[in-house]
Amino acid sequence: MVVILGTGGTIAGTAADASDNVGYQAAQLGVAQLIAAIPPLARRALEAEQVVQLDSKDMDFATWRLLAERVAAHLARPEVAGVVITHGTDTLEETAYFLQRVLAPGKPVVITAAMRPATALQTDGPQNLLDAVTLAAEGRVPGVLVMFAGSIHSAEQVRKVHSYRVDAFASADGARLGAMEEGGVRWFAAGPQRGAQPVVGLAHLPQGDLSWPRVQIVLNHVGADGSVVQALLAQGVDGLVVAGTGNGSLSHALEAALREAQQQGVRVLRSTRCDAGLVTASAEALPSAGALSPVKARIELLLDLLSSPVPR
Structure with missing residues (x-):
């Protein structure tokens, strides 16, 4: 059935x-x-x-x-x-x-x-x-x-x-x-494997929309500065996903604002606005979302925050 x-x-x-x-x-x-x-x-x-x-x-x-x-x-x-x-x-x-x-x-x-x-x-x-x-x-x-x-x-x-x-x-x-x-x-290829574990179980999902972590997406582009990040910090945010250019590259001003957000306890993930390809990780760069698109990186960060909340 x-x-x-x-x-x-x-x-x-x-x-x-x-x-x-x-x-x-x-x-x-x-x-x-x-x-x-x-x-x-x-x-x-x-x-x-x-x-x-x-x-x-x-x-x-x-x-x-x-x-x-x-x-x-x-x-x-x-x-x-x-x-x-x-x-x-x-x-x-x-x-x-x-x-x-x-x-x-x-x-x-x-x-x-x-x-x-x-x-x-x-x-x-x-x-x-x-x-x-x-x-x-x-x-x-x-x-x-x-x-x-x-x-x-x-x-x-x-x-x-x-x-x-x-x-x-x-x-x-x-x-x-x-x-x-x-x-x-x-x-053509194998799909998800049996036995995989959920990252967050149903019992840990909040009941109402307002109880979910606040995670927003920002975009790198020509002339991008830190004003959007600063505005989101002022409103209160738990996580930020940045859709970078190319291999997750960011303008100096936007990256500086995101690092300031990190210092304030906000979780940050770096994705790419490209349609395919992963963002390579490095010790010097902001955390990579791997091959996840910005919207899926946001979901990953939401669920990660539910399993390990940011102390505020």
């Missing part, structure tokens, strides 16, 4: 005009309606649950916790082979990474979405959802996976790389795990 959890997004969106792929309202259809629109799913052993109904640009910590709890509850059932989550594309990569780091599931958790609403002339949601169910039912690779436009990505590597194309996701450094080909899975 596969359980499908609905959270809204473009895959559940509708527009007044079938030719309109951008002027739609996200999160209008329930997950049961999405399933009913795909005849091959009638032959599958499925359960559906509407967890939330939102546009993923509005994803929040409380929803993350709720979603993680529902995924864990269903995965604990022996008859469940895997879980599929329908999601919006805007923050999909963040939710995927969060669930992988919090749950490290021993069964497949497959997140899918769409770039076009359900009412579009050539909507991509039904095929993506069918492929996601097929992947979850196969059960070969555990962990959080993303099934989108025929490609299978890991939570660690997936990134949204295009604003409107139907093949909007890619894996950093070309590390695609596999592909769905005419209803069958072809694997």
Whole structure:
């Protein structure tokens, strides 16, 4: 059996005009309606649950916790082979990474979405959802996976790389795990391994949004100074992720401000605004986020702060 959890997004969106792929309202259809629109799913052993109904640009910590709890509850059932989550594309990569780091599931958790609403002339949601169910039912690779436009990505590597194309996701450094080909899975590489441990368990996740650590992202660019960092320090912040240029390089002024933040007890991670490649670590530089994108480095820092809070 596969359980499908609905959270809204473009895959559940509708527009007044079938030719309109951008002027739609996200999160209008329930997950049961999405399933009913795909005849091959009638032959599958499925359960559906509407967890939330939102546009993923509005994803929040409380929803993350709720979603993680529902995924864990269903995965604990022996008859469940895997879980599929329908999601919006805007923050999909963040939710995927969060669930992988919090749950490290021993069964497949497959997140899918769409770039076009359900009412579009050539909507991509039904095929993506069918492929996601097929992947979850196969059960070969555990962990959080993303099934989108025929490609299978890991939570660690997936990134949204295009604003409107139907093949909007890619894996950093070309590390695609596999592909769905005419209803069958072809694997290129191994996915997450069974037995991996979550970095923070569900019990340690705060109940409300205001109880989570305050972690913000800043950007290096031409003329970058320390004013944004100083403003964030004045507001109160627990962690900062900096999206550096190239190999995590920073202007002198921005780096000085970040080192001042460190001295005040703020945790800092150095990432890159490049689409791929890692930030090399060195004893002289600010701590590296490795190959994590800025948004995933933020999640890593959030969870690290939950497991070892900064004394303030």
